[in-house]
Each structure stands twice: as structure tokens, then as C-alpha cells.
Amino acid sequence: MASNHNEKNDLNVLHPHISPTSMYLKVAAALFALTILTVVAHQFHEALGSFAGPIAFAIAAVKACLVLLYFMHLKDDNNMNRAIFASGFFFLVVLLLFSVIDIATRVLEVSPL
Known part of the structure; x- marks a missing residue:
């Protein structure tokens, strides 16, 4: 019977990170x-x-x-999960930056009434 155990299949196996x-x-x-x-x-x-x-x-x-x-446990995780978390923070910064730019470039309009 053939075994499906090889290094490629080990990439999908979760290994616990035991921290003191x-x-x-x-x-x-x-x-x-x-x-x-x-x-x-x-x-x-x-x-x-x-x-x-x-x-x-x-x-x-x-x-x-x-x-x-x-x-x-991102310290012990692979780089893909770190990149996913970093991209979330990147888009948060972009959102906040657009909000700041919007507020900073507004022109106060005085109503003639």
C-alpha cells in the first residue's frame, strides 16, 4: 500500500507552539x-x-x-499569516490617511442666509 507521507503534505499539518x-x-x-x-x-x-x-x-x-x-502566536507562525495581518494594518492606514486628507482639504462655506 502506498504511503501519502511526504514533505509537501507536512506543510498542511498544524504543529503546536508550546511557549513557557x-x-x-x-x-x-x-x-x-x-x-x-x-x-x-x-x-x-x-x-x-x-x-x-x-x-x-x-x-x-x-x-x-x-x-x-x-x-x-504570530511570532512562531509562517510568513504568509504575517503578511495577511500586515496587509490589514496597511489598508487601515490607507483608510485613515484618506480620511485625514478629506478633512484637511475641506473648504468652509459660509451660508449667505
């Missing part, structure tokens, strides 16, 4: 620290001025990357 508990605890501690940093940055939002928003978004982006890489 200490890694999850370190990532959770980093997320907690970044949350505290977000709260502290908000306390100084008047001193930071227009940089307060981008700082908060940067902290949120780092937290999202930690969740994606470690809790969603």
Missing part, C-alpha cells in the same frame, strides 16, 4: 507597565501638548504588537 509560562508572564508584565505608562502620559497631556495623542497611539501600537506576536 514565564514568557506569558513577562509579556503580561510588559502590557501592564505600558498601561501604567499610558496613564502617566495622560497626566502630563497639557505639558506634552500636541504630542500627547501620538505618544498614546505609539504606546497602544506597541501593546498591540505584543498581543499579536505572543498571544496570537
